[in-house]
Amino acid sequence: MDHLRRDPVLRGLIGLTFIGFVLFFVFSGQPDLQVKTFWLFQVPLDAALAVGGWRLRTLAPARYRRFWSMIAFAGAAFTVGDAYHSLSNLIFPTEPSLNGGLVQTICFAVGMSSNVIACLIFPQGLRTARERFIFWLDAATVLVGGGVVAWCFAVNPVGGSHTDRLTAALTAALVLVATFSATKVALIKDPPMARMAAWPMVCAAMVQGVSTFLPGPFQTLDHPYVYAIRLLPSLLIACGPWIQIIVLRVGDPSSVAKRRPYSLLPYGMIMVTFAVFFMMLPMAASSQLVGATIGVVVITCLVAGRQLVAFHDNMNLIGRLDVALGELRDQALFDGLTGLANRTHFSAETVRLLDAESTLLLIDLDDFKTVNDTMGHAAGDALLVTVASRLRGSLRETDVVARLGGDEFAVLLPRTTADDAGLIVQNMLNRLAEPIVLLQHTVVTRASVGMTVARPGDDPSTLLSTADIAMYEAKRRGKGMWVTYTDEMGSRISAEAVLIRELDQAIEENQFVLVYQPIVRLADGEISGVEALIRWNHPERGLVSPIEFIPIAERTGQIVAIGRWALQESCRQAAAWRAASPDTVPLYVGVNVAGRQLRDPDLVTDVADALAAAGLPAGLLVIEVTETAVLDDEQSHATMEALRDLGVRLALDDFGTAASSLGLLLTCPVNSLKLDRSFVESINTVSRQAAVATAVSQMASALEFATVAEGIETVEQAELLQGLGYRYGQGYLYSRPVPPDGIVRLRSALALSVTGIEGGVLLESGR
Incomplete structure (x- = not known):
């Protein structure tokens, strides 16, 4: 609305019309001057209609180009006819009349015909047969009502106030054009004009048509309001295209408002028809006729009212359905918690x-x-x-x-x-x-x-x-x-994907084997136990190191199945050694368990089943876990407690490499610590490593934990670790990991004192 008030063209048209109204009152009692003033002010309003229609011919969508071309042509015809008649009144004084001469009448008829054609040709936008049927049903109701009004007041006026058939015909045309225009603007979905631009033009045609058959006193030319009533429609018609120009330039909020699924216009025309019908009733009509007429009108109004209530209820239901559909659409497209797209x-x-x-x-x-x-x-x-x-x-x-x-x-x-x-x-x-x-x-x-x-x-x-x-x-x-x-990442992931598929096949075909590395007593070199280490016997690549496949198996969860097999095979082999040497101290077997396995609720059952199937005492099985596997994990702690209740021993592997090792000593239910090889490799030359190894030994002794030093490769390392309090060790000094049949030979060889024996001899014997 602010744009409308500020538009210079609209302000100019309204100001011009206001000046005309003032002059009508100034020249009151001088019909000749009033008539000349009327035609002089009529011409610029006609020209404004022509110019506005022509501008919209290029601004509006292409499908409405013909419509605005016809409107511009009508405005031009009105301008030519009214300008000719205005000049005639100025140059050739005649009897004052608001009715034009022959030229003006012809131009007016041409312009009105152009308007009628414009209303007929602009697209209705009705796609389905149902939409077209509903439109023409409502349109017929409105047009019949308009026709009744035109007939009663123009062709056959009440009281016979008009005898000029040409004027009557033009008046009827005006009423019907206004009616049809209102029908299309109100009933179709996409009219060529916004409502705020269309209704002034529709109202103009109605006012102009009605003004021609006002009773005699309203037709007297010395009344200023007669000229005002006749000039007002021209202003309304001229403003329509310029309002539409503003709408296209700045947008019309009302044009995007939701339209009702039904129109009130047909019901309004029914009321108008009833009003005309009552006016047509003879004064001496019988009471029966009046009563029946009133009954018909009342019943029709009641039925129409009931239908409107039903329409309103349906609109409410449709509105709630639209809200529900919107919510479902949001749920289907957006995340319910964050509101982001899903x-x-x-x-x-x-x-x-x-x-x-x-x-x-x-x-x-x-x-x-x-x-x-x-x-x-x-x-x-x-x-x-x-x-x-x-x-x-x-x-x-x-x-x-x-x-x-x-x-x-x-x-x-x-x-x-x-x-x-x-x-x-x-x-x-x-x-x-x-x-x-x-x-x-x-x-x-x-x-x-x-x-x-x-x-x-x-x-x-x-x-x-x-x-x-x-x-x-x-x-x-x-x-x-x-x-x-990068492509290199993709290649690596592709290789991992191949490895994952091959691991599935390896699990199904039992392609894994176990090798065992002895754990010896440092004091006398006696083998006390072994650590089971898994290898993948790949059909094409041979033995594959666990470094290549264990991390992937942990990430994919395949480690659970692999670990279950390793438990069963380790227990079976330990039981076999025990049965083969019943007179010697039995070897315990250490089996590595990953963090993913500790969080498996079936792990305790799997361990119990493996021990039972092999007939191995629980005390001969050591479950080795890393610090990171049990760090701040309640499920892992609970699993380890259950394993200890079975009688299985627990060892904390690679001790000293995690950030919270000391805290774990107080909470983790382990029996022994395995010092990580990183603290052993330079223990003879790096004082800090010796200090850490000493601290670990002292803590383990205080907590009554057994200690195992990993990665021993020289006699000097073994002697130093023994001096620091370590009781057990494992490493290449004693043997590389060997198949099961190599453990028996190694047990005999390592029973000898390692003092003075080259590690290489022992390594060779363990191959």
């Missing part, structure tokens, strides 16, 4: 926006599980909401951010080079690293980000896959960073 919506947006310069990011929060475990899921949800807000705040409006599930997010950066994407990612990580207060605790969030740049032919699934590879590479490098995908 995986489905993100994939669709990626397909729509993906180009050769797009970059995709995959974001995974580091150590998010710790927040859930220590602070609860409510705190975890609050953290995710905050992270989502910060992600949105660090991105541009054109970027798409989604939550794929859990603590994993994805971002699409359309038309963004790798360099620009790097700046965006770094800013994102900086924003995420700002402290967050959760339940009165301050949390610093870090994330690992994988970035991949789109290539020709890439699709959303390919980009997500490559970004996922880069994200895991970021985690492998230490977390809290971003890494860009």
Whole structure:
């Protein structure tokens, strides 16, 4: 509305018309001057209609070009006719009359015909037969009502106030044009004019038509309001196109408002028809006729009212259904917790926006599980909401951010080079690293980000896959960073995928073997036990080191099946050695158990079943676990407690390499410590390693733990470790890992004192 009030053209037209109204009153009692003034002010209003229609011919959508061309032509015809008649009145004084001469009448008829054709030719936008049927049903109701009005007041006027058939015909045409225009504007979905522009023109035609058959006193030319009533329609018609120009230039809020699924216009025409019908009743009509007429009208109004109430109820139901559908659509496309796009919506947006310069990011929060475990899921949800807000705040409006599930997010950066994407990612990580207060605790969030740049032919699934590879590479490098995908990463992952498939086959075909490394008593070289070490007897590559496949098996969960087999085979072999040498001290066997196995609820059952199947006493089985496998893990601690209750011994392997080793000594239910080889390799030359080895031995002695030193390769190392209090050791000094039949030979050989014997001799015998 502010744009309408400020528009200079509309203000000029209204001001011009107001001046005309003033002059009508100034020249009151002088009909000749009033008539000349009327025609002089009529001409610029006609010209405004022509110019406005012509401008809209290029501004409006192409499908309405013919409509506005016809309106412009009508305005031009009105301008020519009214200008000719105005000049005639000025040059050739005649009797004052608001009715034009022959030229003006012809031009008016041509212009009105152009308007009628314009209303007929503009597209209705009705696509289905049902829509067309409903439109023409309502249109017929309105047109019949308009025809009744035209007939009663123009062709056959009440009281016979008009005898000029030409005027009557033109008046009827005006009424019908106004009626049909109103019908199309109100009933079709996409009219050529916004409502605020169309209704002034519709009202103008109605006012102009009605004004021609007002009773005699209203036709007297010395009344100023007669001229005002006749000039007002011209103003309304002229304003219509200019209002539409403003609507197209600045937008019309009302044009996007939701339209009712039904129109009130046909009901209004029914009321108008009834009013005309009552006016047509003779004054001496019988009471029966009047009563019946009133009954028909009342019943019709009641039925129409009931139908409108039903329409209103249906609208409410449809409105609630639209709300429900909107909620379902949001649930289908957006994440309920963060409000971000979900995986489905993100994939669709990626397909729509993906180009050769797009970059995709995959974001995974580091150590998010710790927040859930220590602070609860409510705190975890609050953290995710905050992270989502910060992600949105660090991105541009054109970027798409989604939550794929859990603590994993994805971002699409359309038309963004790798360099620009790097700046965006770094800013994102900086924003995420700002402290967050959760339940009165301050949390610093870090994330690992994988970035991949789109290539020709890439699709959303390919980009997500490559970004996922880069994200895991970021985690492998230490977390809290971003890494860009390279083909080398893809090759490595492809090789791992092949390895995973081959591991499945190895599990099914039992391709694994165990070798055993002796654990000796340092005092006399006697073998006390062995550590079972797994090897993969690959059908093409031969023996594969566990370093190559154990980490992958742990990540995929295949370690559970592999570990179950290793337990069963180790127990069977230990029982076989025990049966073969019943008179000697039986060897215990140490089996490595990964963290993934400790979290397996079936592990305790698997151990019990393996012992029972082999007939091996539980005390001859040692489960070796690493510090990282049991670090702050309640499930792992519970499993170890259950294993100890079975009578199985527990050893803390690679001791001294984790950050919380000392705390574990108080909580972890182990029986022995195995000093990591990194503290043994330079124990003779590096004083710090000797100090650590000494401290571990003293703590173990105080806690009554057995101690085993790993990685012993020289006699000097063995002697020093024995002097520090270590009772047992293992390493290449005594033997490399050997097959089961080599343990018997080694047991005899290692019973000899190692003093003065070259380690190489023993190593050779162990091959």
